Amino acid sequence: MVDDAVRAPLPGAVLFACNFNRVRSPMAEALLKRALGDRIYVDSCGLRREATETGERVDPFVQAVMAEISCDLVAHSSKTFDDLEDDSFDLVVSLTPEAQHRAVEMTRGRAAEIEYWPTFDPTLSDGSWATRMAAYREVRDALAARIAERFGR
Known part of the structure; x- marks a missing residue:
């Protein structure tokens, strides 16, 4: 583990991106928020919306496994890169190859x-x-x- 004295400063804003913003990126967003609270701005998005019977909410299995660690994602509403209010992130973490391509463009x-x-x-x-x-x-x-390793806080 890196000593706090030599650790890189925290980014001011982090975006996690995957394909639909229903599984991996909402998990990562909630985990980083849980780890760092309001010390940095954290958001997540996907490339596109997935048509679901229940609307554009987080996957029910995600809700269940995140609830096990006291992270409530019931109110999460999926969004795309185009839905972001601001795209000036210091760090963009892509969780899929497709999202990586879009992050590079953005x-x-x-x-x-x-x-x-x-x-x-x-x-x-x-x-x-x-x-x-x-x-x-x-x-x-x-x-x-991975979040603990990267942000170490």
Whole structure:
């Protein structure tokens, strides 16, 4: 672990991006907010909206695994890059290859950092409820570890 005295300063604004803003990026947003509170601005978005029977809310499995660690995502509403009120982020973290491409386009000509954290899509897991929950927990825990490593606070 890096000593606080030599650790890079926190970015002022971080954006997490994935494909639909229903699974991975809302998880990462909530985890970083949980870790750092209001010390930095954190947001998330996706490339496009996914048509769902329940509207544009976070995936129910995400709600369940995040509730296990006291992160309530029931009110999360998915948004796209185009829905962002401001696009002047210091750090954009892409969780999918497609989002990485869009992040590069968005930050072209700006002094923003871009990081790519390839993250498994747990919606691809099949099986029982318990098996699927385990896949979502694995993604949540991997994102939490990566956030702790990157931001260390």
